Amino acid sequence: MHICLSDGWGGLEMYPARIIPELQRQGWEAHGLALAGSRVAESMAVAGVEPLTTPSRGRALLQAGRILAYLRRHGIDVLHCHKSSDLRLAALLAALRPGLKLFFTDHMGVTRPKKDLYHRWAYGRVTRLFSISEATRQRNLAAFPLPPERIRRLYLGIDLTPYAPRLDEPARETQRRELSVAPGQVAIGLPGRLTDGKGHEVWLEGLALLHERAPGLDWHGVLIGGLTAREGSDEAYVAQLRRRVAELGLEGRVTFAGFRADLPRLFEALDIVCVPSRNEAFGLTVVEAMAAGKAIIGADSGAIPELLEAGSGHLADPQKPLAWADAMAKQGQDAALRARLGQAARQRAETTFAISRHVTALVEEYSGQRNDESLDG
Structure with missing residues (x-):
């Protein structure tokens, strides 16, 4: 399940819909969680996934039980979130359901350290943090409370x-x-x-x-x-x-x-x-x-x-x-x-930068098949 509780519209918000068709082509069943009425929810539907929706980020936390029931019903064992503010919910879900694998893509490039008690708890639930460039990876290594092997570069891809x-x-x-x-x-x-x-x-x-x-x-x-x-x-x-x-x-x-x-x-x-x-x-x-x-x-x-x-x-x-x-x-x-x-x-x-290359590396991470330090080079 891709989680993107944003009411904005930019590269970060477009990402789930960009990769959903290729995930499906490679044999994965994709799901989404988005804000009701958002461009993100609309784009997921156009990409072929009718997302689970919530009225707000705050309500999403209160609806954790509903979301967990959805995960169990659909046999979902991988969560992938794209905004740091969404990590609160994703980490809570991972804490309530041991065995969930949690991935986070830092699309923006962190600008300040995130090593306080809350961030240590939240990022401690992250299976892998993806940096979208080597420039952001170097900043992430210094900013996040994660060992280097859990922070990996994965260039974005597009349908050429x-x-x-x-x-x-x-x-x-x-x-x-x-x-x-x-x-x-x-x-x-x-x-x-x-x-x-x-x-x-x-x-x-x-x-x-x-x-x-x-x-x-x-x-x-x-x-x-x-x-x-x-x-x-x-x-x-x-x-x-x-x-x-x-x-x-x-x-x-x-x-x-x-x-x-x-x-x-x-x-x-x-x-x-x-x-x-x-x-x-x-x-x-x-x-x-x-x-x-x-x-x-x-x-x-x-x-x-x-x-x-x-x-x-x-x-x-x-x-x-x-x-x-x-x-x-x-x-x-x-x-x-x-x-x-x-x-x-x-x-x-x-x-x-082909989307097929990006998603192949991504699903190998989802399934635990990648062990090298850098995903693409």
């Missing part, structure tokens, strides 16, 4: 199939026109939630410097991400970005595309994908762009350098707009370079 190019040239041009990208322009995109910390302002400032770094380059910027709180973004921050676009004189040069369910097709419309997040715990957007075979510029911080090995993309300082302008100018002026980077990125995605 939807990201393979499908559009013919006329369809691709139609897609680009919808984003206000003119024929012959280099489309430079930044996909992801429009919230502070994702580097949007540095990217915009870098775009404003492009006319100096590459005077002959004709380009158009595309911001892809929800514009409302319901779509996972910070509405005040979105308004701030719109003001910044105007201040930098980029009106007409940058499109706010909003939330798009057809992200793989939008990638086809782009020539360069930028991910300037300052401290990404993993960088799912990077992997999606790699799967799409795009030329990528990522922040030289957090886990992103682990993903973009030499030859599969470029890195830039997330604090320096000029570094982003230079990287965008370099890729923007060289179509052959973009093609080489995109091919290398796709190959790396296939060998390292």
